[in-house]
Amino acid sequence: MSRSNDASTWPAWAVEPVTLAPPDPQWPAQGENLRQELASLLLPFGVTEIEHIGSTSIPGLSAKPVLDLMAAVRGWEDVPGIARTLAPYHWHFVPPELDERPWRRFFVRAPKDRRTAHLHLLLDGDPHWEEQLCFRNRLRADDTLRDAYAALKAKLAADFREDREAYTAAKSEFIRSVLQT
Template sequence: MTDEMKPENWPAWATESVEVVEANPAWSQQAQTEVMQLSELLQGLAMGTFEHIGSTSIPGLPAKPIIDLMGKVESWDDMKLIAERLNPWGWNYVPPELDGREYRRFWVKVKNGRRAVHLHLMLPGEQRWERQIRFRDVLRASPELVRAYAELKIKLAHENKHDREAYTAAKSEFITQVLDGRL
């Protein structure tokens, strides 16, 4: 029996390097297509709305070429049923023990051996839901912040090319400053 907690047992997509690419106007349509498919696959479950979040949801912002979606789920109890519906479509569940974020249940859709879509499922009332939406919307309304964030993301991707967690953590101060209205 293999120990999934050990990095040497993780699939290749779990340790992909950080790659930030130029903004792609097709990301918005790709997100809409994924949301439609998720809505069909998860029909009949206690699911709420889906939102396109993250850098691919902000026009003109360079990003890792991975669509980030966020969805509301009424309970964690349906994860096994959700897995049965999503796994055949290339979705992989990352349990909280590996994800390290208890506030969400995290899914990765893999295409051609690489991450293509992330799905962050959250319970109603989760504070991070509103923070994700607010950050996206503030950047969508501010070309200056988009430029500043783009420069930071490109710099951090270069500095943290082989450490996704460090890349994500290094962006947190900028995100907090935006959300606190200091930028």
């Protein structure tokens, strides 16, 4: 979330420190369970594609213990209805002006005010969809890439413990290099 607004008014989950956990062999199963739950909730909006992405989807990779999922939507006009549908399940919509990524709509699942999952809604056919899958799949297939990413994440988590946005931005060059190979 953008740091341009008064952070003192943000919920606790919005300013959680960057903390990495060792790889958890349960993350893929947890991701699949959440994918199935979201598939049921989002089906009325025509959502049929949902993928577990991010570090928790890559076996053997340390990660913030937050499951990232991405779903393809037909258009942004469904977002208000999706937000109402997901709200009872502890999903919080992050407005695009705070997220600062106009190509997606972003939700944070935060029961008891702690992040447990992210949902990235992308428009059907958006090129970021394939990039997310390509990055995930290359790290799944290449232990050397996975280990290099783990080392980078550990350094950045120490450097940017109190700034999630800076942590994320600092990974961009590595991600671009993986996508260009």
